[in-house]
Amino acid sequence: MTVIDEGRLRASDERPATTHSGYPMLVVLLFTAAGLAWTISNLIADHHPWYVVAGVIFWPPAFLFFSIGFYMLQPNQAAVITLFGTYKGTDRTDGLRWVWPWLAKHKISVRANNFISDRIKVNDQRGNPIEMAAQVVWRVVDTAQAVFDVDDYKEFVRVQVEVAIRTVASRHPYDDFDSDDITLRGHLDEVGVELLREVRERLKVAGITVDECGFTHLAYAQEIASAMLRRQQAQAVVAARQTLVEGAVGMVEQALADLSKRDVVELDDERRAAMVSNLMVVLCGERDTQPVVNAGSLY
Numbered sequence: 204m205t206v207i208d209e210g211r212l213r214a215s216d217e218r219p220a221t222t223h224s225g226y227p228m229l230v231v232l233l234f235t236a237a238g239l240a241w242t243i244s245n246l247i248a249d250h251h252p253w254y255v256v257a258g259v260i261f262w263p264p265a266f267l268f269f270s271i272g273f274y275m276l277q278p279n280q281a282a283v284i285t286l287f288g289t290y291k292g293t294d295r296t297d298g299l300r301w302v303w304p305w306l307a308k309h310k311i312s313v314r315a316n317n318f319i320s321d322r323i324k325v326n327d328q329r330g331n332p333i334e335m336a337a338q339v340v341w342r343v344v345d346t347a348q349a350v351f352d353v354d355d356y357k358e359f360v361r362v363q364v365e366v367a368i369r370t371v372a373s374r375h376p377y378d379d380f381d382s383d384d385i386t387l388r389g390h391l392d393e394v395g396v397e398l399l400r401e402v403r404e405r406l407k408v409a410g411i412t413v414d415e416c417g418f419t420h421l422a423y424a425q426e427i428a429s430a431m432l433r434r435q436q437a438q439a440v441v442a443a444r445q446t447l448v449e450g451a452v453g454m455v456e457q458a459l460a461d462l463s464k465r466d467v468v469e470l471d472d473e474r475r476a477a478m479v480s481n482l483m484v485v486l487c488g489e490r491d492t493q494p495v496v497n498a499g500s501l502y
Contacts, residue, residue, distance in 0.1 A: 217347040217410070220284040220292025225273050225299030232269045238262040271304040281346045283309040293346045309350060315342045315414060320364050322420055325372040327387060332424035333377050335368050335387075338417055339402060345410025353409045360406060367401040377423065387421060394418070 239262040275298070276282055282294045285307045294300060295313070302308065322336045341360055343349045349356040371394060378388045385393050399416040406413060423432075 217345045218292050220282075220294045220302075222282075222284065222294045222296070223301045225275075225301040228269060228272065228301040229299065232266070232273075235262060235266040235269055239266050268304055269301075272301045272306075274300050274302075274308050274310075276300055276310070279312065279314040281311050281313050281343075283311060283346050283350050285309065290347055290351060311343060311346050311350060313343045313346065315340055316360075318360060318364065319419060320361070320368065323365055323368065324424055325369045327372055327377045328374060329376050331377055333372065333387070334420060334422050334424055335372055335418060336420035337364060337368055337398060338415075338419045339364050339413055340415040341402075341406065341411050341413045343410055344412045348408070348410030356409050356411065359409050360411060363405040364402055367398060367405055371398045371401055377421075391418060391421075 242262050274282060276294065276296065278297045280297065282300070284291045284294060284302060286305065291306065294302075318339045318341060320337050320339070322334050324332055324334055327333055339360070343356070353359045372387065374397075375385050375387050375390075375394060378386050387394055395417045398418075399413060402416055403413045
């Protein structure tokens with residue numbers, strides 16, 4: 204995995220911007236609008252004294268000056284303030300806001316976003332092609348990094364989630380009956396936590412955190428799905444047989460030990476072998492056995 208040099212990519216940290224409430228400035232704007240209306244009414248009435256000329260020069264630019272600085276922020280919305288390309292801070296106060304007209308405003312949402320990746324074909328630890336998709340809940344926590352440190356933070360999320368899925372898939376097999384290693388299918392919670400850490404680490408350089416992460420699709424690729432299904436069935440049968448034989452051996456051993464301990468019957472090696480064979484058939488057989496009653500002598 205390529206190591207991301209966070210110090211090289213990280214150009215700025217979020218800091219509060221100097222902005223003002225828009226409601227007092229709205230009163231000022233209404234005052235300039237009244238002055239502008241008074242000037243227009245005097246011009247219509249053909250009054251041309253010097254104070255009307257001064258009003259023409261003053262009121263329209265004043266109205267335009269104050270009106271440009273207004274902007275509105277919804278809850279969980281922020282505005283990145285810049286001055287000729289220089290970052291001046293971030294405003295997170297919702298409501299009607301106002302800044303000096305020469306300051307540029309770039310709105311950005313800090314709400315939680317739900318992203319579901321496309322189904323992508325990846326290789327697991329053993330090289331088997333599998334299809335995976337993930338669901339990620341993410342949000343912006345540092346607006347300066349999201350705006351200035353990456354070109355398009357939403358596209359950055361999409362690409363990095365896909366890379367994280369490929370990275371996590373390459374660390375584990377899809378399934379394994381022979382060992383207790385973590386597998387993609389059998390340990391979804393553990394693998395989901397690992398994917399969460401991987402995505403968080405990759406998105407940290409863009410000022411984005413991840414609240415929730417999990418798989419929405421996990422299956423073998425279509426070209427090997429039928430073959431791997433037969434393999435899974437065979438491995439499951441073998442694993443079940445092993446468990447069954449281990450249990451049957453323990454039961455036979457206990458039965459022989461109890462017979463010898465209680466002196467119920469004395470068995471030579473040949474009869475002991477026959478009894479073991481019969482008990483193993485009864486305990487491990489797939490079909491019900493038919494009992495045979497021996498009315499004669501055991502020997």
